[in-house]
Amino acid sequence: MKLKINMWTGILDIVNCVLFAVSWFVIFGTAFSDAVSGGNATSGTGTFFYVMAWIGVVLNIIALVKSKKAGISIVGPILGIIGSALFGLTAALAFPALVVLIIATVFTMLQHPAKKAETNTEK
Numbered sequence: 001m002k003l004k005i006n007m008w009t010g011i012l013d014i015v016n017c018v019l020f021a022v023s024w025f026v027i028f029g030t031a032f033s034d035a036v037s038g039g040n041a042t043s044g045t046g047t048f049f050y051v052m053a054w055i056g057v058v059l060n061i062i063a064l065v066k067s068k069k070a071g072i073s074i075v076g077p078i079l080g081i082i083g084s085a086l087f088g089l090t091a092a093l094a095f096p097a098l099v100v101l102i103i104a105t106v107f108t109m110l111q112h113p114a115k116k117a118e119t120n121t122e123k
Contacts, residue, residue: 001070002111006077009063010108013080013101016056020087020094020101023049027091049091056084056101063108073115076108 030045060080067074083100086093 001072003063003066003070003072005059005063005066006072006108006111009059009077009080010105012056012059013083013105013108016052016084016087017098017101017105019049019052020091020097023087023091023094046091050088053084053088053097057081057088060084060104067111068114071114073107073110073112076104076106076110079104080108 027042027046027049031042034040034042060077064074064077064081067077079100083097083104086100087097
């Protein structure tokens with residue numbers, strides 16, 4: 001059985017990978033622009049990336065619960081929660097978050113049956 005929530009979670013994890021990869025450049029660019037113009041757009045820019053990270057955490061939690069109920073492996077959603085939370089706590093962890101989210105996306109999209117579900121069906 002394949003769950004649509006896992007597909008959408010995997011897509012959001014990929015989007016977040018791209019966002020997290022460009023986040024430092026965007027935040028530093030905005031900070032430089034603020035320094036030159038005297039504005040204060042940096043906090044709003046940073047907030048966008050953090051909000052996306054926490055949306056990823058919430059969506060991965062939902063995918064985790066639904067996958068567990070459906071007997072699908074929960075490795076992807078767990079890694080997705082960890083990867084999104086890493087960035088959500090601090091943008092300094094953008095690179096580890098990227099690595100974890102890429103692995104999470106692969107496992108989430110595969111949607112393999114959980115090991116326990118496999119042994120129950122073989123009996």
